[in-house]
Amino acid sequence: MSPKAEEIIDLIPEIKMIKDEQLRGKVAAVWADAIDLGGWKAQDLDSIPFTLLIPDCKFSLLHHTRAVTKTAVSIAENLTASYGDAVKIDMDVLLAGSVLHDVGKVLEYVREGGVVVKSPAGKLLRHPFSGQGLAYKHGLPFEVLHMIAYHSKEGDLGKRTTEAIIIHHADFVNFEPLRA
């Protein structure tokens, strides 16, 4: 694993909860690649706002990624406790897709004169598209690509998997109350 990927795991320790070692490495590699391509440093994840829709948003992309992942895990644990095998959840897929759902934002955003704004690429491809492309490049399974591509409004017209339904709602509850 590259030093940058190791750095990502230190920043997003939830990656360690992924049981499959290969998947764990790929998830960290996607983040490391995205940061390089976007011209950021790993530490920037804690200063990039997670959304441009909340003025002066004080919660970073790193904070949001971890909060959404923790929310998704809680939802999954509660569903399993309530419904057992009737609701099947692949926890490795859920964790990988949650950690990566907004990875495309480092391509969607750019820092301009100290302010983070939409990048030219971001005006053409929102993060579900760029994030999915990055994850495809690193050989992530289609179940994870689906979660990234379908987590937001772009996925509303499709049929989401259980893991994608969970990330969609986990993301929503970590956004709407903050802009209320």
Ligand SMILES: [Fe+2]
């Ligand atoms: Fe998100």
